[in-house]
Structure formats: structure tokens, C-alpha cells
Amino acid sequence: MQGNSMQPSSQATVMNFLNEVAGRFPTAISLAAGRPTERFFDRLQPSALLRALSRYEQYASGRGTKRDVMASLLQYGRTAGMIEELISAQLSRDEGVVATPDRLIVTAGCQEALALCLAALCPEPGDVALVCNPTYIGATGAADASGVAIVALPGNDDDLAASVAHTAGELRRQGRTARVLYVIPDFDNPTGRVIDEAQRVALLAVCAQQRIVVLEDNPYGMFRYDGQPVPPMAALDSAGSVIYLSTYSKTLCPALRVGSLTLPQTLFGDRTARMQLFEELTQRKSFLTVNTSQIAQAIVAGLLLEQDCSLRKWVQPAVDLYRDNRDTMLRQLDRVFAPLAGTIGWNRPDGGFFLSLDLPFRFDAEAVTACAVEHGVIVMPMAFFALDASQDRRIRLAFSSVDAAQIAAGVSALGAYIAQRIEQ
Numbered sequence: 187m188q189g190n191s192m193q194p195s196s197q198a199t200v201m202n203f204l205n206e207v208a209g210r211f212p213t214a215i216s217l218a219a220g221r222p223t224e225r226f227f228d229r230l231q232p233s234a235l236l237r238a239l240s241r242y243e244q245y246a247s248g249r250g251t252k253r254d255v256m257a258s259l260l261q262y263g264r265t266a267g268m269i270e271e272l273i274s275a276q277l278s279r280d281e282g283v284v285a286t287p288d289r290l291i292v293t294a295g296c297q298e299a300l301a302l303c304l305a306a307l308c309p310e311p312g313d314v315a316l317v318c319n320p321t322y323i324g325a326t327g328a329a330d331a332s333g334v335a336i337v338a339l340p341g342n343d344d345d346l347a348a349s350v351a352h353t354a355g356e357l358r359r360q361g362r363t364a365r366v367l368y369v370i371p372d373f374d375n376p377t378g379r380v381i382d383e384a385q386r387v388a389l390l391a392v393c394a395q396q397r398i399v400v401l402e403d404n405p406y407g408m409f410r411y412d413g414q415p416v417p418p419m420a421a422l423d424s425a426g427s428v429i430y431l432s433t434y435s436k437t438l439c440p441a442l443r444v445g446s447l448t449l450p451q452t453l454f455g456d457r458t459a460r461m462q463l464f465e466e467l468t469q470r471k472s473f474l475t476v477n478t479s480q481i482a483q484a485i486v487a488g489l490l491l492e493q494d495c496s497l498r499k500w501v502q503p504a505v506d507l508y509r510d511n512r513d514t515m516l517r518q519l520d521r522v523f524a525p526l527a528g529t530i531g532w533n534r535p536d537g538g539f540f541l542s543l544d545l546p547f548r549f550d551a552e553a554v555t556a557c558a559v560e561h562g563v564i565v566m567p568m569a570f571f572a573l574d575a576s577q578d579r580r581i582r583l584a585f586s587s588v589d590a591a592q593i594a595a596g597v598s599a600l601g602a603y604i605a606q607r608i609e610q
């Protein structure tokens with residue numbers, strides 16, 4: 187990985203750092219955690235989970251399963267999964283991704299899908315995964331853990347297709363090969379940006395031409411608050427270059443640890459190559475987690491059956507809450523930073539959990555502690571997600587797991603810290 191002394195080496199390290207700061211300052215408001223709200227977890231009380239389990243039991247029994255369904259749930263299971271059909275139905279209804287069950291692997295969250303794909307697609311020492319900069323630390327952490335080299339695309343995200351073509355060419359000259367492009371096209375973690383349709387199409391063309399597999403990670407696509415949805419890259423892909431990663435962590439809850447990866451119909455036009463990749467991924471998974479918890483899969487299945495394989499209605503209260511939170515944060519940013527207009531900037535994301543704030547000074551781990559100690563607010567340096575020094579003057583702000591009062595107070599507290607730093 188390109189050197190950056192600021193980036194903790196793994197997601198666990200970032201979490202440890204933030205937990206440690208939060209533990210030392212338990213009353214501080216955290217605008218750092220990219221977690222879903224717990225406000226609607228009461229819909230997943232033990233009684234509801236049991237109802238979902240028995241709903242799945244009925245469904246599986248009705249399909250003529252000869253075995254005792256509950257006993258089979260407690261047994262080792264099929265590595266590729268047990269509920270691919272229901273997940274495929276949900277993906278096509280909610281996310282516009284047509285996924286036949288034979289191309290889908292149920293994973294222990296999206297994190298496992300990421301780790302499996304990176305390792306399987308980049309087996310040789312010269313193989314490289316391209317990433318945006320900044321990017322989700324779980325992806326760079328997974329690559330590091332599997333010994334996969336990562337190269338950050340240069341510049342900002344304005345012309346990703348040109349960056350991919352340029353970087354792939356540079357790597358070729360070094361005797362290395364860009365195999366994978368990891369992207370979060372909808373409401374990126376950490377920046378909140380969306381890749382527009384024209385850029386998605388251009389990226390797909392370059393990746394198909396260079397035979398680079400796109401790992402499209404879409405945990406936030408269901409959380410759009412304004413504007414028109416942009417089709418997922420997997421839905422725009424005609425060349426067979428996109429693997430689509432999805433998760434129930436944000437729509438249902440993270441504790442279930444259920445996500446999925448969906449392979450394209452053919453891998454760059456080659457159906458056999460896709461089937462071989464499927465085998466390779468399931469074999470790797472069998473050595474990693476054996477199978478995704480069948481109890482968790484059955485709960486997801488029961489909930490999907492209850493919701494007619496669409497989670498749109500289920501997530502609506504959270505979508506409304508997150509939209510209000512985003513609006514509260516934007517209003518408070520406008521208010522607090524009005525006197526510093528032109529010095530501090532931020533984006534106005536149409537969805538997701540995050541926005542990014544640009545500062546005129548460096549914001550590092552020391553600044554995190556100073557914010558917490560002196561002002562009672564915890565925020566995330568963008569540098570934690572970066573592969574070079576380009577993000578040193580930015581902060582990621584999360585608005586998903588706090589309430590309006592906390593957002594208002596947290597942004598004011600951050601404003602006081604920033605004003606003080608600027609005056610220094």
C-alpha cells in the first residue's frame with residue numbers, strides 16, 4: 187500500500203482508536219460512528235426474530251424439504267448459502283440488480299464478500315486493486331490482510347475513467363496488473379459523493395477494455411433522500427465486469443452479519459470463467475467461515491418473506507430520520523460556519539450516512555483528542571481513509587446514529603474548535 191503514516195492499518199485500529207476516545211470521554215457527542223440508528227431496532231426484538239425464524243421454517247417446509255428444517259439450520263450448511271433466491275428477489279426489486287440465485291453467494295456481511303473477492307481476483311504478487319482516495323478502510327484493510335497491493339487513483343473523483351486508464355497503463359509499464367477496481371458509487375463512505383450515470387458508463391467501458399473487475403459496494407443505495415436514483419453499475423454492465431456487493435447491515439441490522447456477492451452472467455463474456463470464479467470464491471469461503479450462519483440467514487429470510495422481498499417500506503422510517511438528520515446537520519453547518527464562508531467547505535449529499543468537511547488546517551489524531559477533551563465532540567479525520575497526505579485537511583461527519591439535538595450541539599462544538607484553530 188502507498189505509505190501514509192496517518193492511516194491506521196485496519197478498520198479494527200480505527201474502531202479501537204475511536205472507542206478509546208469515546209471511552210475516555212463518554213459524554214462527548216460522536217459524529218464519528220457510521221452506524222445505523224438503533225431507533226428502529228425494537229422491530230427486531232427476540233419475539234420478532236423468533237417469528238421470522240418460524241416464518242422461514244414454514245416456507246422451507248412448504249417447499250418439500252424432507253429434513254427437519256430447524257435441525258438443518260443448526261447443522262453445517264451449504265457454503266454458497268441457503269437463501270439466495272430470496273436475496274436475489276430483494277436485490278432485483280429494491281436495488282435494480284438482476285441476480286439469478288446461481289450467481290449469488292451469501293456472505294458474513296459485505297466485509298467477507300470484499301475479502302473473498304480481493305483475494306480471489308488478485309492472487310499474483312503483481313496484481314493490484316485500484317481504489318478511490320479516500321476510500322472505505324474496510325476495503326483497504328481487507329486487501330492488506332490478504333496481502334493484496336492497493337493503488338489509489340490519482341486526483342479527485344471527477345474523471346475516474348481517465349484515472350483508471352492512466353493508472354492501469356502506469357502499472358503495466360511497471361510489470362504489474364490492475365485486476366480490480368473497488369468503488370462505492372452511491373453515497374460513498376467516507377465522502378458521501380455519488381458517481382453519476384455518465385461516469386459509471388465511462389468507468390464500465392474502461393474496465394471492460396482493460397479487463398478490470400469492478401467491485402461495486404452498495405451498502406447505502408437504499409438511503410436516498412433527494413433526487414433521482416442512478417442505476418447501479420451492475421445494472422449498466424453489459425460486458426460482465428461487475429461483482430455487486432450488498433448487505434443487510436444498514437437495512438436490517440449489522441449484528442446479523444448477512445450480506446451477499448453477485449457475479450455477472452459472464453466474466454468478460456466467458457460463462458465458464460464466471461462459473462470457475464464462483465467455485466473459487468465458494469472454496470475460499472469454505473476455508474474461511476464454512477458457511478454464513480444459517481440461523482442469521484433464516485431470520486433474514488423470514489423478514490424478507492414478511493416484507494414480500496422488498497425492504498423499501500421497512501427502511502422508510504430510517505430514510506425519513508436520516509434525511510432529517512442530514513438537513514439538521516446542513517442547517518447547523520450553514521449557521522455555525524457562516525462567519526467563515528470561503529474558508530470551510532462541505533458537500534450536500536443526497537443520501538447515505540456521511541458528508542465531508544474541508545478545513546484550512548491539518549486535522550489529525552491529536553486534533554480528535556483536542557476536540558473531545560476541550561469541546562466534547564468526536565469526529566473522524568478523513569486522513570484515516572486516505573492513502574496519501576491529500577486528505578489531511580478534511581473531516582468525515584456522520585449523521586446516522588445521533589439525534590437532532592446532538593447534531594446541533596456537536597456541529598457547534600466542532601465550530602468552536604475550528605474557530606479557535608483558525609485564530610491561532
Ligand code: PMP
Pocket residue numbers: 220294295296297298322324370375403405432433434435440444445
Ligand atoms: N462497505 C462499506 C462502504 C461500509 O461502509 C461498510 C460498513 N461500514 C461495509 C462495507 C461493511 O458492511 P458489513 O457490515 O456488511 O460487513
